[in-house]
Amino acid sequence: MPTFQLDGKELEFKPGQTIIQAAKDAGIDIPHFCWHPSLSVAGNCRICLVEVEKAPKGMIACATNVSEGMVVYTNSPKAVHMRNAVMEFLLINHPLDCPICDEAGECKLQDYAYKFSIGKSRFDEEKNHKDKRVELGPNVMFDQERCISCSRCIRYCEEVVGDPQLTFVSRGEKVTIETFPGKQLDNPFSMNVIELCPVGALTSRDFRFRARVWDMSHTDSVCVGCARGCNDEIWVRDNIIKRLIPRENMDVNEYWMCDHGRLDTYRFVNDETTRVNSPMMREEDVSADNDGLRQVDWDDAIARVISELKNYKAEEIAFIASPYSTLEDNFVLQRFAKEIVGTDNIVYIPNIQGEDARMLIRADKTPNSTGLNLLGIEPINMKFIDKILSKQIKMVYVMNDSIGRLERTDEIAKSIEVAVLQISNFYEHSRKATVIFPASSYAEINGTVVNFQNRVQRLRPAVASLEQERLPGDFAVSRLDKFGAHNDRWTKGMRFNTRPSWKVIQQMAKVFGNDFGYVNTEEVFDDIAAKVPAFAGMDYESIGKLGVTAGQAEAVTA
Ligand code: SF4
Ligand code: SF4
Secondary structure (H helix, E strand, O other), X not given: OXXXXXXXXXXXXXXXXXXXXXXXXXXXXXXXXXOOOOOOOOOOOOOOXXXXXXXXXXXXXXOOEOOOOOEEXXXXXXXXXXXXXXXXXXXXXXXXXXXXXXXXXXXXXXXXXXXXXXXXXXXXXXXXXXXXXXXXXXXXEEOHHHOOOOOHHHXXXXXXXXOOOEEXXXXXXXXXXXXXXXXXXXXXXXXXXXXXXXXXXXXXXXXXXXXXXXXXEEEEEEOOOOOOOOEEEEEEEOOXXXXXXEOOEOOOOEOOOOHHHHHHXXXXXXXXXXXXXXXXXXXXXXXXXXXXXXEOOHHHHHHHHHHHHXXXXXXXXXXXXXXXXXXXXXXXXXHHHHHHHOOOOEEEOOOEOOOOOOOOOOOEOOOOHHHHHHXXXXXXXXXXXXXXXXXXXXXXXXXXXXXXXXXXXHHHHHHOOEEEEEEOEOOXXXXXXXXXXXXXXXXXXXXXXXXXXXXXXXXXXXXXXXXXXXXXXXXXXXXXXXXXXXXXXXXXXXOOOXXXXXXXXXXXXXXXXXXXXXXXXXXXXXXXXXXXXXXXXXXXXXXXXXXXXXXXXXXXXX
16 A cells, blocks of 8 residues: 655555545544535635645645655644634634534534634634524524534535535625525435534524533434434433434444434433323223323232233233334343243234435334344234234233224224233323333333344433443443543433333243343343344444344244
8 A cells, every 4th residue: 555654654545545534544633624524525614734745835635635655744833833824714703602602512613723723813803793593494503603614514415415405605704605595404314414514503403502512421322213223322411312413333324314313203202291100000990080090010010911911811912012122122022922921922013104215214114123023023914903803812012112003093992901001101092001011212221223234233221210220331421521520311310210121021921930030131132142043143242332234044033
């Protein structure tokens, strides 16, 4: 491989690479605002100016190809002077309103101002004032004064989404961005411009002013909005999710996620009005105000389900597994159905809507139907529904789903004598259940899901529930960690009285004399890896932050 020198270090480069790319490959970050690895090169912010030996002027690292033997300095007096001058220029009209800016704490301009600016300006005149509150679209707010005209947002819409909705208007100090006449920034991926924007010019209308980034912790997770399983970070303050943002995984979602995934997959976790916060049980003497359901403790609810299970023959009992739940929850449910109850009546309800989008969004609106197929759990079919309608199946145990998603719901509901629900939130019809177990949501548990590419990915607890499992590898980090002031999400805020579904099912198995013996979720996964060939050889460590692909071996049941 050819080589060049960067700040005295000999680095290899691939022919055709620019200085900034070759440095990045070597783990060296040259300051940049307008450059982004997924976008075309604009070369307009100039902060990446470097000194190149024998070149008469500074060169921008994002648009200068490396050549054999080239000698580049990013920290020579000349390079530092050029960077300082660019910072002074960019800050001339910048409002410096960091104390009220959502981006503060994660802003490139702020970081570089601390690192590279001389800390004073020669500009004594009145700053240029512009509109600070432009609604670019339903989800994105624009502050014109903060914009440094890097054009990342414009190029993203054109080049990544393929929907050019933004453009520059005017010139010089008057320049700003706008949507085209009569258009809004409303593509399904519009909110990615928020993280792309290197300053606080583009902010989330959902998250604006709701928390400072240094008051929150963030945990690596996976979006559960569809079968893509975009890697994301869950940001939490006082045990309440404040925002989801994408996490880079070049094999799954690159740098992006869709607006639906960001906005619609966290609110139900926070929603005190719909969260199930106690086991509930139907009793005839309880007032109709409460739909006949009474709050009970865990032991009473479990005892009631066990007694109902004993009232029916194995073939009269059915289990609805969940493509919204983890492999671990579904595997333990499957073991319970087969080994304890002795029935093969276990299926799941698919959720396919429309077609796969050109970018990210999948027609399969569940995060784990692939995982269920690999476990050998099949989608529900007419034969199964007929068994319910003809009352051959009399008791149904539904984990993290709703039979309301089936056609002929009312007929099906009337045919069922006993319905046990293990759910995180109430929904229409759920109050007709015989017993309800409060289930921890995806944001409160450890576990794995398998996306449409067969990629096994980890969920981690970002929010604490009353009975929290904490594995040694669990981590949430905060912007304050670097100052040693870790924001411990486990000690603050309200907690729901929920349990991971597999733990409740194991507790029931124990009463039947067959304790599966799992101490934590990781042990459940280890058992899956031992019994299901598709997952052979995997463990939580090998899945890591970015996931691994499950083998193509034929699925077998536990
Ligand atoms: S709004 Fe942000 S991303 Fe768009 S041009 Fe301005 S600084 Fe760049
Ligand atoms: S594409 Fe799917 S997985 Fe990705 S953010 Fe959107 S809903 Fe979530």
